[in-house]
Amino acid sequence: MDNYKDQFISHMLDELQAPLKTILKNSNALIKNSNTSSNKKQLKLIYHSAINLENIIKDVSDISNLNNNKISIDLSKVNLRDLLSQNFEIFRYKAREKSLRYSITFGKDLPKFIQTDPNRLSQVISNLLSNAIKFTDINGSIKFETVFDRSKSILKVFVDDDGIGIPESKKKYIFKPFKRDTTKQNIEDTRTGLGLLISLSIIELLDGKISFESTENKGSTFSFEIPVKTYDE
Ligand code: ADP
Numbered sequence: 474m475d476n477y478k479d480q481f482i483s484h485m486l487d488e489l490q491a492p493l494k495t496i497l498k499n500s501n502a503l504i505k506n507s508n509t510s511s512n513k514k515q516l517k518l519i520y521h522s523a524i525n526l527e528n529i530i531k532d533v534s535d536i537s538n539l540n541n542n543k544i545s546i547d548l549s550k551v552n553l554r555d556l557l558s559q560n561f562e563i564f565r566y567k568a569r570e571k572s573l574r575y576s577i578t579f580g581k582d583l584p585k586f587i588q589t590d591p592n593r594l595s596q597v598i599s600n601l602l603s604n605a606i607k608f609t610d611i612n613g614s615i616k617f618e619t620v621f622d623r624s625k626s627i628l629k630v631f632v633d634d635d636g637i638g639i640p641e642s643k644k645k646y647i648f649k650p651f652k653r654d655t656t657k658q659n660i661e662d663t664r665t666g667l668g669l670l671i672s673l674s675i676i677e678l679l680d681g682k683i684s685f686e687s688t689e690n691k692g693s694t695f696s697f698e699i700p701v702k703t704y705d706e
Contacts, residue, residue, distance in 0.1 A: 609636030
């Protein structure tokens with residue numbers, strides 16, 4: 474039965490892609506050609522809603538694959554500093570848009586190469602950096618830090634922000650599906666409320682742990698640690 478259900482979900486997600494791509498492509502074209510501001514606003518609403526839907530489809534597909542153990546971890550030899558820098562750079566523009574102080578610190582003992590799944594690790598780091606930026610107000614500060622515990626061969630990653638923080642009552646729902654913050658929505662809001670659940674699943678697949686500390690109106694630190702194999706170069 475579960476097998477049929479999984480096949481149905483996977484088929485349905487594929488079927489949703491084509492009409493969605495058409496909506497995205499055409500609404501984007503109409504935005505460019507439209508000359509009245511009220512039309513433009515409505516078209517942007519359609520476009521951003523379609524992007525939102527696309528993100529939900531991607532996340533549901535990830536969740537469904539994770540639940541069915543269909544996501545395998547693909548380990549390879551990875552240049553750690555390059556992977557961290559690349560993820561950091563992807564969000565520099567967004568951080569600048571909000572005039573955030575945005576910094577990266579590499580622990581002094583960081584190995585040059587580790588064995589990990591670069592795509593999955595990047596997915597988790599992107600989720601944490603994008604959340605930190607999303608939930609931090611203009612002129613705030615984001616710090617991305619990595620530490621390596623050589624004796625245990627554990628990589629620790631921290632994303633610290635001084636943003637809106639998480640109220641006590643919400644903390645137990647943070648890694649649950651669809652428990653997103655709905656208090657600050659706008660048309661560019663492309664959140665699905667699934668990112669942390671996916672991150673948790675990936676970190677568990679990598680035999681690690683993910684956690685957070687947060688104080689409302691002061692900020693949050695999300696962190697994870699994973700055991701990694703290192704290379705002599
Ligand atoms: P999304 O960001 O798509 O809503 P996530 O699973 O990544 O989904 O996050 C779930 C919820 O956790 C968010 O909606 C928000 O309420 C809270 N959250 C996550 N990161 C932060 C952060 N850095 N600061 C404050 N709240 C956060």
